[in-house]
Amino acid sequence: MRMGLAIDASCDIPQKFLDDHGVTVMPITVRVDGETFLDDRSPAEVRRFIDRKLGDRSHSAETEPCSVEDVQRLFLDKLVLEQDCVFCLTVTATRSPINDHVNKASFAVLKHYRAAREKAGLSGQFLMRVVDTRNLFAGTAPAIVEAARLIGLGETPPAIRERVTHIANHSYGYMLPRDLYYLRARAKKKGDRSVGLFSAVLGSALDIKPLLRAFRGETGPVGKVRGFEHGAESLFGYAERRVRAGLLVPAVCVSYGGDLTDLDKLPGYADLRAACAEHGVELMEAPMSITGMVNVGEGAITLGLAAEDHEAEF
Template identity: 20%
Template sequence: EFGTIVRTKVDDMYQQHTKIKRDTQTKSIGLVTDSTCDLPSEMIKKYNIQVVPIVIQVGEESYLDQVEIKPKDFCHLLQTSNKKMLTSQPTPASFKEVYDKVIAKYESIISLHISEKLSGTIQGARVAAKSTKYSDKIHIIDSKTSSAALGLLVVKAAQLIQKGLGLEEIIDRLKIAADNVKIFISIPTLKYLMRSGRLNKTKGFLGTLLNLKPIITVNSDGYMLEAAKVIGQKRVVHKTLDLAIKFAKSVKNPRFGITHVAAPK
């Protein structure tokens, strides 16, 4: 059974989603990110990370990611509906609402987001920050990546904050880490890339006919590009792992994360 998307009491849901945990010890740095980080809710709660949801558009309807619509609901709609589905960045007002709550408890804010080459999310954060009276206390960082790679950077930021490092040192370390993180995404079907308009239909049909499976990555400048292309689902899984292992061997003390779309096994 897939859940029913309900639009009632959205304000209450959003307030619960962005609620600042009451700590017995006040910390000096608050941490904000967006829902493209793909972190599990347990980790978000553990590190008291404030997440601004992106907007998912399904036809004429729009939903706040992880607040009004969950991944399983989105996947169900993707498989059963012919409506066009897109994502859009959070509004500056959404960022400001979160910033206001965080700054009431913390002395400064680190706001770490999806690559600005992939989304306008970080621009919304910048607009919101400039509109506040405490803009000098908000430090916005372009992760130059997305999904699990962004999530790893967010967790690193949270751990550095917990260790008590200074603001400038944390920011410097995060920028270095952003230059040394990599994501590899295996695409099992080209159908949804064609539907969204991200892939030319002629190329998509040809790729489907040949059973081609692309592997997508994000380069050091934050742009998405093709890392490899193989034939068949088994080969694409193995190739994705090979690319990840090769990269992991090139960095010191590697960390990794695995995300999926309706494929828990």
Template identity: 30%
Template sequence: MKIKYLDGRRLYFAFLAGGRAIIKDFAYLNRINVFPVPDGDTGTNLASTMKAIAEQARPSRSIRESLNSIADAALTGARGNSGLIFAQFIYGLSKELGNEIRVSTARFGESVRNAVRYAYNSIAHPQEGTMLTLIREWAEEVYQNRHRFSDYHELLHHSLEKARKALQETPKKLAVLRKAGVVDAGAKGFVDFIEGVANFIHQGSLKNVMSQELLDIEFQEAPHKVKEDIPYRYCTEAMIVGENLDLQKIKELVVRAGDSAIIGGSETKARFHVHTNHPAELFYALKDLGTIVQPKAEDMKLQAEISLKPKSRVGLVVDSSCDLPSELLEANQVVVIPFPINIGEHVFLDKLTISPEKLYQLMKSGEILPRSAQPSPKTLENWFSFLSSHFESILVLTISSGLSGYHNLVKKVAEKFADKKIRVVDTRHLSGTFGLIVQRLLEGWPGSQDVEELANRAEDLVRKTDLLVDIRTLKYLVKGGRVSPARGLLAKLLNIKPIITLNEEGKAISAGKSFSRKQNFRKILKMVREKHRQHPIHSFALVHVSDPGRAEAYAREIEKVCGKPVSFIMDASPVVGVHNGIGSVGICLTYE
């Protein structure tokens, strides 16, 4: 039977069939992925994009409405370079096709050819021999034969042969493909898609167009395993939503941030991908151009080092509430899971796409109240899957379960890896005391390769660690719901300055109070002297919320008490600072 037109429903199911072909081939696409970086995720990225279309898009009689739904789902679910290029091509197609109920091959040929420029314009530096080449050459073939074939089956079958030939030519256009002896993975994925569409148009059957079995596949977003020097460290993505988005300005900022830059979308929704060394600076610059959601910033350098040369048989995982100098964490291949930070409608990643300094500037300049959230189970699953393939076992240290439900989430996700050795320890601490526990644990890390021994050591250090927090104002604790408004008002009227500590369960309790910051300072130092008299201090650290001067003053006095220099002074993690508020200082002690 000849197919002389496409309507909205037929086009929708054709897309599902094309997506099904990609999903079935995703593992092979991952294996042949060598460009732009050999990170083995092109198949996963394209399959995830297709799965988003299947789950979110809805068919309509109108071609425009069906394509708009598909394009929106593709953009929302786009992953990586390949997913975003494909999404932008579909967006272009949705703009080029009119409001027709039915579209002939002639009209279709014109539209796909015009849609190519949307894909090219999304990339800062288009490279031939990639998916872009396949899209362009296939679209040109469709255009050139739009009048020759009035039957979609004949048109797609003919253009598919051209796409297959173009795919085999990709190694001639890219030396990295030629050297690896493969075709481009993204280009192969596009050929898979056209094959799926062509088969559906020929057979006309909806059976197994997109089976539930394929939709149920969970695509692990495997961390990067790059085997070369990495000039730009973080693989960064996000979506920006709003009204009348300035796509040109967004593109300028993203392109300036690094390489492998792709920006796609519309005036109301845009997605970008870029490799950069400074994701926090990029996100801070973008925040005024729209609402940032779905952030991602993966440390490709750390992932590559773990893949190529793990330094231990035990992998160590902490979360971003752990305050410790990044140099120490990086030197020991410690994985840090970031907490999402919500600032208004924006979503940032703690310490990755928002720095403590910038967040505290925002808190000072307005009445915003950032809120922290838990990482997704999927994030943890992806990391556990990756780490368990490079380490014999994994030790996960978490923020106090008395302050967050994150510890229970980690335990639940770890249970899914019953065949792997994953040990989860509740530090019952956070911020600088969490950091001191990790610092001391790392001192003996090279000499111990047994996860149970290390976990027991961590538990012992938990009991030898103390935190005292000098609170400047209860305003933020009241806003966050941790202190009642009545108590907050009373404290303000009486100028009460509380001192907070953590009990044995890791819950925040009062350790005292004063009626001025000067009194608080003296009282905390008195507590430190008494604690040192009972249990000699092994080391100490200071964390602060935008008050380095007060932290340094504490450091000078505590050094006089114990005779040892401060281990580190640093900004408290935003996930901690948003609750304790501007001016807070954490005095972190660990004992012999």
């Protein structure tokens, strides 16, 4: 059975991983100040967004995720002809309509795929399995990495779905923003009251940054740190401790809304890199998607890993 993997563009994962595993990306359209960007995780498009210096004012941007009809066309015109089973992993359904769109599209795909395959001279059943990663940005990476590993091993679709769902339920996604004013402006644009004006003003005045966590579909602050660099050191130190304690998936993904070479300049990152090398854990570095930068601001960090239940201390 030919099995494939599809993700939405806001799932932060390195381009090399996407290429190596033939992952299909469901795009998101982003409109900022009259310019349109197709967020399909293309490095060139991400670079164009950063070079145009739109990050500091893109809180007013409009994002348009792949519609139900777009997903249907992608599958019926392409994926049902290339694969016999496709796993679609999306960002958490509690923060985005993408999961709902893909689920709705799956009904039409499963209803009409036979005609498309027969026209191409193909026979046999086609399976489409949708999995909610229950996380955001780099926090989606553990489930994606595990799905690709199991597909490579030729595991059965039921076994893959069960395991990937388990990993999704044990994935921790963290976010460290640079600019609370930006975060609040974007939240206000989306009708999200999670970052209040008083918190934004106080945080910016005192240079206090929140550490935000996405876990099982819920997002919220789990700690406060003074200064971005101290926040990065705290976050990387936490990840290092989890690596040494043992992970459910041997990978830590870090996404950054800027030049990835900046990561090595941040305190604590070298220690995290050393711990990953020592324990056979892959440290994956990914540029933050355009959608991610629009929602949390340029220069932010997100980090994802999968571990047994634990209390994070910052």
